[in-house]
Amino acid sequence: MRFGLLPFLLVLTACGVAPDPNSPADGNNAHPDAGISEIDGGEDAGPADAGFDGGIPDAGGSGCPAVMARINGFCVDRYEAHVVRLEPDGGEQPHSPFLVVDNLTVRAKVSAGVVPQGYLSQVQAAAACAQAGKRLCTAPEFALACRGPDAGNFYPYGGTTKVPGACNEGKGSSVPRFYGSNPATWTYAAFNDPRLNQWDGGLAPTGAFTQCVSPFGVHDCVGNLHEWGADAPDVNGRGRFRGGFYGDAEINGQGCKYLTSAHGVTYHDYSTGFRCCADAGS
Numbered sequence: 001m002r003f004g005l006l007p008f009l010l011v012l013t014a015c016g017v018a019p020d021p022n023s024p025a026d027g028n029n030a031h032p033d034a035g036i037s038e039i040d041g042g043e044d045a046g047p048a049d050a051g052f053d054g055g056i057p058d059a060g061g062s063g064c065p066a067v068m069a070r071i072n073g074f075c076v077d078r079y080e081a082h083v084v085r086l087e088p089d090g091g092e093q094p095h096s097p098f099l100v101v102d103n104l105t106v107r108a109k110v111s112a113g114v115v116p117q118g119y120l121s122q123v124q125a126a127a128a129c130a131q132a133g134k135r136l137c138t139a140p141e142f143a144l145a146c147r148g149p150d151a152g153n154f155y156p157y158g159g160t161t162k163v164p165g166a167c168n169e170g171k172g173s174s175v176p177r178f179y180g181s182n183p184a185t186w187t188y189a190a191f192n193d194p195r196l197n198q199w200d201g202g203l204a205p206t207g208a209f210t211q212c213v214s215p216f217g218v219h220d221c222v223g224n225l226h227e228w229g230a231d232a233p234d235v236n237g238r239g240r241f242r243g244g245f246y247g248d249a250e251i252n253g254q255g256c257k258y259l260t261s262a263h264g265v266t267y268h269d270y271s272t273g274f275r276c277c278a279d280a281g282s
Contacts, residue, residue: 063281067110069145069216070280076137076145077275079206079219080116080227081108083128098194100268107131108276112207112219116273118197122228122239122265125274134276136230141277142242146222146256148215155255156214156221162255167212168204169223169249174270191269202246222255225273239265241272 064075083106084092095106097115101124108128120128126136137145147153154160156167164170174196179186197203207219214221221227226241233239243249244258252258 064278068278069218071141071144071216073280074141075134075278075280076141076216076218077108077110077134077277078217079110079112079114080225080273080275081110081125081128082114082206083107083117083120084109086131096194098197100192101128105131108134108274110206110275113205115197115203115205116220116225118203118225118270118273119192119194119268120228120272120274121268122241124268125228125272126230129274129276132276134278136228136274137277138230139240139242142221142227142229143256145216145218146214146243154257156218157211158215160254162250163211165211166209167223167249167255168209168220168246169244171202171246173247174199174202193270196270204246222258223249226260226271228272228274230277233265234261237264238262239267245271245273247271 064070067079068075068077082097083095083101085095086105086107087093092107095101095104095117097117098119100119101117106124106128108125108131117128122136129135146156148156148158150158152160155162157163175186175190177199178193178195179190204224206224207213209220209223212222212224213219221243223244223246226245227243229240229242231240238261240259240261241263242259243256244252249255249258252260
């Protein structure tokens with residue numbers, strides 16, 4: 001299957017996000033690559049933060065597992081997730097982070113220094129979190145965990161100005177490395193090629209970018225992999241992922257404000273990853 005979408009792919013090599021066969025181009029998209037990416041300004045700020053009283057973490061981590069940071073009443077994974085495959089007897093088997101998880105039952109795991117899982121959809125990410133007794137993060141949870149208690153910050157390291165190299169981003173699409181520079185020849189299958197996240201200098205192990213950590217000790221919210229959120233599908237059946245990936249974390253909003261809303265909840269490509277949240281215990 002080939003996509004005749006060249007008029008809509010003017011910035012695709014920068015954002016690195018594949019055409020979604022379930023998300024036709026329409027007038028709701030803010031970029032000329034209609035159906036590829038969209039800015040939804042303001043969703044992660046202002047009234048969306050209601051109920052978060054400044055973001056004061058529980059110093060002892062009470063009510064959250066050690067791999068999670070506590071922020072007010074919720075817990076958030078400190079790192080982007082990888083997954084293990086579940087066997088019928090309940091056992092766990094390793095799963096390559098470079099392979100899709102289609103038709104598998106997987107459980108989210110979190111650790112520093114591990115390649116996180118790309119190539120999965122919102123539906124699959126939500127199921128993986130559920131298998132770990134967690135859930136995907138809401139928009140305000142992600143925003144707070146990413147920027148820290150100061151709503152004026154756009155980046156985990158603070159402020160509104162990007163620090164080049166602080167987070168794993170700005171490297172462009174991986175697709176031209178393997179499929180050439182003509183987007184008209186790219187296929188949906190190509191965007192799930194295991195090679196896309198395996199070139200040296202692309203996707204990084206969790207926590208490798210030591211400046212890309214929020215005041216709450218949450219790593220890689222900006223760049224590395226897009227992170228699916230808990231958002232219900234919109235009227236067009238599309239979900240939300242945030243924070244950008246190693247190809248770009250600026251085109252669809254700066255840093256923590258980066259938001260893509262052009263893809264259905266069953267969509268996945270090499271750039272789509274996740275982390276889990278949970279309600280904190282007492």
